[in-house]
Amino acid sequence: MGTTQLESVPEPKYWHLRTVLSEALDSEFTVGEILPNERDLAARFGVARATLRQALEQLELEGRLQRRRGVGTTVAPPRVGVDVGAEQQAWPGASEDAWQPVDCAVAAPPPAVADALGTDRDEAVHIVRRSRVSHGQPVAAELLYVPRSSVPDLTAIDTPSGTARARAVLRELERLELEGQDRAVELGSARADDARELDRLPGAPVLVVTTRFFTRGRTAALSLATYRADTCRLTFGASGNVEIHHGPERQAS
Amino acid sequence: MGTTQLESVPEPKYWHLRTVLSEALDSEFTVGEILPNERDLAARFGVARATLRQALEQLELEGRLQRRRGVGTTVAPPRVGVDVGAEQQAWPGASEDAWQPVDCAVAAPPPAVADALGTDRDEAVHIVRRSRVSHGQPVAAELLYVPRSSVPDLTAIDTPSGTARARAVLRELERLELEGQDRAVELGSARADDARELDRLPGAPVLVVTTRFFTRGRTAALSLATYRADTCRLTFGASGNVEIHHGPERQAS
DNA sequence: TAGTGGTCTAGACCACATG
DNA sequence: ATGTGGTCTAGACCACTAT
Numbered sequence: 004m005g006t007t008q009l010e011s012v013p014e015p016k017y018w019h020l021r022t023v024l025s026e027a028l029d030s031e032f033t034v035g036e037i038l039p040n041e042r043d044l045a046a047r048f049g050v051a052r053a054t055l056r057q058a059l060e061q062l063e064l065e066g067r068l069q070r071r072r073g074v075g076t077t078v079a080p081p082r083v084g085v086d087v088g089a090e091q092q093a094w095p096g097a098s099e100d101a102w103q104p105v106d107c108a109v110a111a112p113p114p115a116v117a118d119a120l121g122t123d124r125d126e127a128v129h130i131v132r133r134s135r136v137s138h139g140q141p142v143a144a145e146l147l148y149v150p151r152s153s154v155p156d157l158t159a160i161d162t163p164s165g166t167a168r169a170r171a172v173l174r175e176l177e178r179l180e181l182e183g184q185d186r187a188v189e190l191g192s193a194r195a196d197d198a199r200e201l202d203r204l205p206g207a208p209v210l211v212v213t214t215r216f217f218t219r220g221r222t223a224a225l226s227l228a229t230y231r232a233d234t235c236r237l238t239f240g241a242s243g244n245v246e247i248h249h250g251p252e253r254q255a256s
Numbered sequence: 257m258g259t260t261q262l263e264s265v266p267e268p269k270y271w272h273l274r275t276v277l278s279e280a281l282d283s284e285f286t287v288g289e290i291l292p293n294e295r296d297l298a299a300r301f302g303v304a305r306a307t308l309r310q311a312l313e314q315l316e317l318e319g320r321l322q323r324r325r326g327v328g329t330t331v332a333p334p335r336v337g338v339d340v341g342a343e344q345q346a347w348p349g350a351s352e353d354a355w356q357p358v359d360c361a362v363a364a365p366p367p368a369v370a371d372a373l374g375t376d377r378d379e380a381v382h383i384v385r386r387s388r389v390s391h392g393q394p395v396a397a398e399l400l401y402v403p404r405s406s407v408p409d410l411t412a413i414d415t416p417s418g419t420a421r422a423r424a425v426l427r428e429l430e431r432l433e434l435e436g437q438d439r440a441v442e443l444g445s446a447r448a449d450d451a452r453e454l455d456r457l458p459g460a461p462v463l464v465v466t467t468r469f470f471t472r473g474r475t476a477a478l479s480l481a482t483y484r485a486d487t488c489r490l491t492f493g494a495s496g497n498v499e500i501h502h503g504p505e506r507q508a509s
Numbered sequence: 510t511a512g513t514g515g516t517c518t519a520g521a522c523c524a525c526a527t528g
Numbered sequence: 529a530t531g532t533g534g535t536c537t538a539g540a541c542c543a544c545t546a547t
Contacts, residue, residue, distance in 0.1 A: 073545035186492040190485040236442040326526035
């Protein structure tokens with residue numbers, strides 16, 4: 004009879020909760036404001052803490068919230084636009100970009116990387132680590148794999164390892180003629196070391212940018228850059244910052 | 257010496273489990289093979305089902321597993337490389353690309369979109385929906401926002417709505433001179449409608465590609481494309497398919 | 510030490526696909 | 529009808545940060 008069709012497909016609680024919280028964030032909170040703790044929030048909405056957490060995880064994934072153990076949950080600022088396309092047709096490190104060399108090792112890369120470079124699987128290559136900072140926060144960690152054959156003049160083993168050698172490898176790389184590059188973006192989860200460097204927990208969602216640098220028909224270097232997916236928006240095409248994506252940005256207080 | 261490494265901090269169970277399962281996938285399973293069900297797996301590893309699920313979620317996020325309700329968990333094929341960069345400097349729909357028009361509506365866009373387009377917030381625009389299929393699977397859903405001023409010759413309201421009008425809008429768009437474009441990639445979660453179209457559950461991780469098309473100094477159109485993050489690797493720069501990723505963990509220097 | 514988010518448990522029931 | 533993954537609960541304890 005009066006039985007309205009009622010949700011024949013009931014929305015999961017955590018999803019509804021996500022929507023409610025999302026709207027509350029738009030209308031009743033300001034960036035940086037701290038939310039009530041999870042136990043209180045769960046009680047307020049009449050759900051178990053695990054369910055509440057499922058909703059918070061969604062919002063964190065979307066870059067709306069930031070959670071820190073021992074501190075609390077805060078409203079995240081809009082994602083920072085990180086330019087990835089401007090370096091097009093330029094060697095990494097050219098013209099002093101946002102990357103900062105950390106150190107350099109010589110070791111055999113993972114098999115998949117060796118295959119992409121066209122080196123033997125047990126052939127050691129230079130592995131330059133760099134980190135990228137934006138607005139005072141670390142946003143990306145990179146591993147740059149450079150076959151020894153790409154930087155033949157760097158045979159002097161007396162080059163000190165560490166930051167100095169990292170810079171030396173980058174300098175040598177710039178002397179080559181860059182013929183083109185190749186880029187891919189995919190979702191991944193931060194390994195333990197990347198997570199530490201990005202100030203996140205292991206398994207945190209990251210955007211992995213794979214770049215191959217070509218010269219004389221071969222792959223001269225390969226970069227694996229790991230960006231924080233929660234705080235970053237990767238921008239191509241020089242133009243700066245557009246604020247797309249969900250909507251109202253009211254301020255209250 | 258401050259050898260910082262101290263194993264007094266135990267690795268979370270789910271993270272260790274993720275590693276163990278990941279290695280098992282590499283060595284003992286083939287693509288498409290079905291895993292034991294979650295209850296059995298949890299029992300086998302001596303953990304609660306929720307913990308086991310946390311590990312599986314990680315692996316699914318990384319594109320290693322595919323889980324389907326009522327069916328089971330299978331080993332996922334490598335991510336498909338979806339070309340996003342080839343359309344560079346081309347209007348959407350030009351030269352019959354992989355996109356397929358679905359329908360078209362005329363309505364006011366979300367405020368953020370209106371701002372990016374430079375239209376009034378309550379001004380109706382054409383909203384073309386398209387979907388993209390690759391290897392027989394839906395990989396992306398797109399909303400293309402086109403201000404009426406960009407396609408002035410399309411004033412005839414008698415244009416049938418639906419697929420036909422979608423094609424008409426795209427056709428008109430191609431007549432404009434494209435001056436440039438602008439692209440950004442970020443992580444998001446699928447809204448209910450996108451999720452349905454992508455054959456996923458609400459909240460599934462997606463890569464959102466925002467593209468602005470410029471002509472005569474203004475934004476002529478804006479595309480919001482939602483790609484399945486679990487199955488897709490977005491490729492720029494024409495070159496085809498490289499298989500990088502997930503090898504064994506690296507060794508620190 | 511107190512309070513936060515992170516991990517983990519052992520259940521229960523639901524929605525969906527398949528035979 | 530059975531078996532699968534998806535959701536949800538009500539606890540417990542741990543790791544971390546601040547005071």
